[in-house]
Amino acid sequence: MRFITRISALLLSALMATATFAQDGLADHKLALQISDNNPQKMNTVLNVAANVVRYYENQGETVEVRIVAFNAGLHMLREDTSPVLKRLSSFGASMPNVTFAACSNTIAGMTKKEGKAPPIVSLAEKVSAGVVDLMTLDENGWTIVRP
Template identity: 50%
Template sequence: MIRVGSVMALAVSVCVGALVLPASHAAAQSKEPSAMSKAPDTAKKAHRLVLQVNTNDPAMMNLALNNATNVEQHYRDLGQKVEIEIVTFGPGLHMLRDDTSPVKDRIKAMAEKSPAISFKACGNTQENMNKAENKTIPLVAQATLVKSGVVRVMELQEQGWTYVRP
């Protein structure tokens, strides 16, 4: 036999629960940011990519240039900002040498088309090449000299840049 008191207690519990659940759900919803508000605002913040070139290999140099072009085009198509640095050091400095670069015409064309892509040359490597070849190593006009290519890559990574070695 069911007691009337038990039925009443159950009914009260159900009614109170029905009142409490929507209120707590609404409170939880107002405190929790939506998935959209959690997403980074990529339209305002630039995507940043550093590409390393440290070999004197024309195929590798062209691959790095292809990567840069494709990434730049992808984000341009999305209407988003992107910054790309190609950092050369060691034998990869030949990529930015005016006298030995197999890709200097392509670098010139890319620099004219996209200011989002920049080229950095390792000063340590250039200095060592100057001594080894007993002459001043000329760089392409689009190159900017940095003290150390490896340090430049490290610093960019520490600032949150995405690192790719083609």
């Protein structure tokens, strides 16, 4: 009986560690994908890569985080008014909770100045001060950076 109690305690500890691991955002694998072109084909490629990577690691029983960072002309992919992939973004955000989106505030400021108003960014995107700095910080923290 004592052996079963120890096994149960070990299993409970492992489950709690896994839950804490997931809550802390610590994943076995971390991938950042760059989109800097106003090109729906490239954005679809980025979304395909994200989905394929998530499925692969989930099938392996491993955790993965994917962050898609949009800056420069690629920010159009995250704009509610100009994104040619808006419908896919909406469904993607709902079906892939371990994929996040980052929108460059420097690019937003440039677009605001040029257009006279702030561009509407999709709600699933987090605004970061600078897209390239976000990528650099992710790289410095062990993320793999890919530009499909």
